[in-house]
Amino acid sequence: MDALGAAFGLVLQPDVLVAVGLAAVFGLFVGAIPGLTATMAVALLVPVTIFMEPVPAVAVVVTVVATAIFAGDIPGALLRIPGTPASAAYTDDAFAMSRSGEAELALGVSLVYSVLGGLVGAVVLTAAAPLLAEFALQFSSFEYFWLASLGLTCAVFMSAQSRVKAIGSLLLGLLVSTVGLDVVSGQARFTFGTTELLGGVHFIPVLIGMFAVSEVIRHMAASTSDLRVPARRIGNIFAGVAAVGRRHWRSVVRGNALGVGIGILPGAGGDIAAWIAYAVSKRCSRQPERYGTGHVEGIVESASANNSALASAWIPTLVFGIPGDSTTAIIIGVLYMQGLNPGPTVFLERPELVYAVFLTFFLANLVMLPLGLAAIKSATLLLRVPRDLLMPIILGCCIVGAFAINNAAFGIVVMLVFGLVGFLMEENGFPLTPAILGMVLGRMVEEQFMISMIKAEGNVLAFVDRPIAALLAALAVTVWAWPAVKTLRSRVAGLRPVG
Amino acid sequence: MRIYDGLLGWLIALGGGGVILGASSLPTPAGQPYGPALFPTLLGVGLVVCGASLGLAGRRHSLQRRWVNLASWTRSPSRQRRVILVPVTIAAYAALAPTVGFLLTMTGVLTVLMTALGRPRLETFVIALVTAGTIQVLFGGLLRVPLPPGVLLPGF
Amino acid sequence: MGGMRRRLGVMIGLAALVAVGCGGAGELGTAGWPNRPITMLVAFGAGGGTDANARIVSGLLERELGQPVNVVNRTGGGGVVGHTAIANAEPDGYTLGYVVAEVAMMHWAGLTDLTFEAFTPLAMLTGTPGAVFVRSDAPWESIDDVLDEIDRGAEILQASGSGQGGIWHVTLAGVLRSLARDPGAVTWVPHQGAAPALADLAAGGVDLVVSAPAEARGLVDAGRIRPLVVIDTERHRLWPDVPTLAEATGSDWNALAWGGVAGPAGLPADVVATLQATLGGIARSEEFIELIERRGTGAIYRDAGGFREYMAASDASFGQAMAAVGLVP
Missing domain, CATH: 1.20.58 (Methane Monooxygenase Hydroxylase; Chain G, domain 1)
Structure with a gap:
């Protein structure tokens, strides 16, 4: 308890509070711009944090990540351009809500459940970090392979349209992820002899191209501004949010549990948590047919999941020094430079610092509530800007975002190509989100599959030899087989009266 | 620009065949039993299956008579x-x-x-x-x- | 109508302001270098060890030179993309790069024609040795036990730590070759980096991991894995009880994952002189040494000449080790 008191003393300092406030504004800004990622925001802060005290340094990083992930929802809801891959899962729903005048409710739900998810993650982190870290150490390549495969099945649940077309879109995304140096052999693949493609196709320019550029093209093709979004004020945002929470409390609980569970696994993280949560939500919902058409349930569950995953990604980071995602990888560097070596010893030697780190999570999420609200209010003003001006400006930001991923014009070319591809796909009824999912998960699926094959020396039974792997495999196979079983059953039922 | 599913499906299947062909030229590295060709080959097979089923289904309910339906903006x-x-x-x-x-x-x-x-x-x-x-x-x-x-x- | 015109006036005024604000331009040329921001290219992603080292150096360089030094990540192709960008940059002193050991490896693998000779070395600043780790409950107490297991050949051991042909794969091959063992006797399980490989080791997925001490210390402190040997000329600061490879086996083979600042070939002499002096000062400063060593990396300084010699020796050594495992096509 002395340690906890000392931790409060460390966190409730004016410099920490000011740093957290500034970091929240910075994170909201970066996250709201498609193409600028939370990872990039944190990397930019590294040289600054070197010269700070440990607690404000960590607090700044925690705040920036949390706010940037939430802010990714803003352009997704208002313009159908997800700011981060984590928000791509429910962009269609959020945008559909905006079009029917519920932009503030969609974003309010996303903000409040992001904050709630962040707080739940922080509680779990504080209460059970060492215990849960054990769980993370049970995952080898076999378990990751099955987890990633489960993630891929989300593609089929994502789309309201043709299932075959959704799978086609997913395969395209997976295929694009194979371009570049093969992770296993280190050989160049589908690069056509160019140095640029050696680095692979980054999914951020693809994301911007498919969603933003194709949206701009659609606007250009439209005769009038028929995509105008009405900006209806709904008054008290939180009243609406509370009603949603009462109706969908199961989604809140499930989303948080999924987020925490998936976030702990190094190499999984918030993006995958959001997709799986969306698919699970649709699977369990009484109204699965409304998903993708502006239904709030999926937003509640995914937004809870991606923010609760952020805090739990710190569990393996703090306990074993194994980064949970790309931002915690940077954080480990910051911690070492601050003399806070991750590992079990830090819990024994500097408990007050560990508690202070935990407290910054609570602080970051609490600060996000009012600042996020302000961001929503000012962002909805965007809807009043004439689209004929807004669309070119968005294209300008997209060009810069695509360039900034690797600071090369090649990113702009990738964005353009996938803008056209995305436009044609939508015209022909191919959903875009499975392609993004394929790109996000492609490397992981292939890598874990190949690593497992090498380890198993081709013995397929090794894939189900370990208990957790067997459990995940059973789950995946059930999910895959379910639609077939259902079709079969309905056919049999349909045949019976005749036969 | 909407392309007739019966045509588009077979185009996708053709693309899948191209991927399998492209993957087959990738070498297997020394000391590893499985090479960089395995995963793309699986994806290629998936595209062929997916394209073919789209092509077949497209022919069955062919409400659309033309190969390519041009959207209104093209006019x-x-x-x-x-x-x-x-x-x-x-x-x-x-x-x-x-x-x-x-x-x-x-x-x-x-x-x-x-x-x-x-x-x-x-x-x-x-x-x-x-x-x-x-x-x-x-x-x-x-x-x-x-x-x-x-x-x-x-x-x- | 009047409102419209007034709004236009405000807009034009704003535009002029922006234009003036951006226009604080300096002159071109190397006289008076540096009079504009410098770019520091890094061939690996934000968050990795290379990136962190480069950001520390850039922060200090910025203070010394009085101009911003921006770290720019150009990732991909196992370092090929970024290093090519450094070598192809305009040799005017405004684009430098953090060049690392992969330069001495990727041309052997046939990924690029680029070698260390495409750069103007300025200062070697960091280096970390590899160490061999096993799970704490593994039956092997020393590297000798592992070698015996390999000789017995009852079960083929699986090792990881980097991708196929990555630095720790080549290091293990070099060690085995120097001990007259077949480098192919251990299966290399490729992982994207040391962190996932170490997690896989702890989860029981592989038998051995070769990686930098800094990345493994969390798991070592937690009692999950043990270091058996450090592949270096002296014992590691973190674990003074763990023997070096030479002490344990008699082989004096060693390799560092080194890094330092370099520019494209043909940097002007005055720029080189200024940078050498500045980087030398930074490398010897207590602040730099402390920031680097706290991360668990070694602060190892060599001047420009020493850096060039080191790169040449490292290039030859990695080339031999890679040929031994069949990584040279």
Whole structure:
């Protein structure tokens, strides 16, 4: 308890509070711009944090990540351009809500459940970090392979349209992820002899191209501004949010549990948590047919999941020094430079610092509530800007975002190509989100599959030899087989009266 | 531009075949039993299956008689021009920005697009310049994105 | 109408302001270098060890030179993309790069024609040795036990730590070759980096991991894995009880994952002189040494000449080790 008191003393300092406030504004800004990622925001802060005290340094990083992930929802809801891959899962729903005048409710739900998810993650982190870290150490390549495969099945649940077309879109995304140096052999693949493609196709320019550029093209093709979004004020945002929470409390609980569970696994993280949560939500919902058409349930569950995953990604980071995602990888560097070596010893030697780190999570999420609200209010003003001006400006930001991923014009070319591809796909009824999912998960699926094959020396039974792997495999196979079983059953039922 | 599913499916299947062919030329490295060709080959097979089933289903309920259904924008010359302007301006930016610089190129791109959408020319130029300048300051300055300085700002 | 015109006036005024604000331009040329911001290219992603080292150096360089030094990540192709960008940059002193050991490896693998000779070395600043780790409950107490297991050949051991042909794969091959063992006797399980490989080791997925001490210390402190040997000329600061490879086996083979600042070939002499002096000062400063060593990396300084010699020796050594495992096509 002395340690906890000392931790409060460390966190409730004016410099920490000011740093957290500034970091929240910075994170909201970066996250709201498609193409600028939370990872990039944190990397930019590294040289600054070197010269700070440990607690404000960590607090700044925690705040920036949390706010940037939430802010990714803003352009997704208002313009159908997800700011981060984590928000791509429910962009269609959020945008559909905006079009029917519920932009503030969609974003309010996303903000409040992001904050709630962040707080739940922080509680779990504080209460059970060492215990849960054990769980993370049970995952080898076999378990990751099955987890990633489960993630891929989300593609089929994502789309309201043709299932075959959704799978086609997913395969395209997976295929694009194979371009570049093969992770296993280190050989160049589908690069056509160019140095640029050696680095692979980054999914951020693809994301911007498919969603933003194709949206701009659609606007250009439209005769009038028929995509105008009405900006209806709904008054008290939180009243609406509370009603949603009462109706969908199961989604809140499930989303948080999924987020925490998936976030702990190094190499999984918030993006995958959001997709799986969306698919699970649709699977369990009484109204699965409304998903993708502006239904709030999926937003509640995914937004809870991606923010609760952020805090739990710190569990393996703090306990074993194994980064949970790309931002915690940077954080480990910051911690070492601050003399806070991750590992079990830090819990024994500097408990007050560990508690202070935990407290910054609570602080970051609490600060996000009012600042996020302000961001929503000012962002909805965007809807009043004439689209004929807004669309070119968005294209300008997209060009810069695509360039900034690797600071090369090649990113702009990738964005353009996938803008056209995305436009044609939508015209022909191919959903875009499975392609993004394929790109996000492609490397992981292939890598874990190949690593497992090498380890198993081709013995397929090794894939189900370990208990957790067997459990995940059973789950995946059930999910895959379910639609077939259902079709079969309905056919049999349909045949019976005749036969 | 909507392509008849019966045609599109077979095109996808053909593409899948191309992927399998491309993957087959990838070498298997020394000391590893499985090479970089395995996963793309599986994806290629998936595309063939997916394309074929789309092609077959497309033929079964062929409500659409034509191979390609052109969308309404292709019949209006002005809208055609606007759609083509998007890839053209992006490509022009990628080609020109490294030498001309971010500020000028971006102002040009924005002016062209906004004018094409029917906004008055002077208004668009001013808005374009302010937008490009704001992006230069926010992204180039605050976020340290190395935007090409070009002829106008050699020292920025 | 009047409102419209007034708004236009405000807009034009704003535009002029922005234009003036951006226009604080300096002159071109190397006289008076540096009079504008410098770019520091890094061939690996934000968050990795290379990136962190480069950001520390850049922060200090910025203070010394009085101009911003921006770290720019150009990732991909196992370092090929970024290093090519450094070598192809304008040799005017405004684009430098953090060049690392992969330069001495990727041309052997046939990924690029680029070698260390495409750079103007300025200062070697960091280096970390590899160490061999096993799970704490593994039956092997020393590297000798592992070698015996390999000789017995009852079960083929599986090792990881980097991708196929990555630095720790080549290091293990070099060690085995120097001990007259077949480098192919251990299966290399490729992982994207040391962190996932170490997690896989702890989860029981592989038998051995070769990685830098800094990345493994969390798991070592937690008692999950043990270091058996450090592949270096002296014992590691973190674990003074763990023997070096030479002490344990008699083989004096060693390799560092080194890194340092370099520019494209043909940097002007005055720029090189200024940078050498500045980087030398930074490398010897207590602040730099402390920041680097706290991360668990070694602060190892060599001047420009020493850096060039070191790169040449490292290139030859990695080339031999890679040929031994069949990584040279």
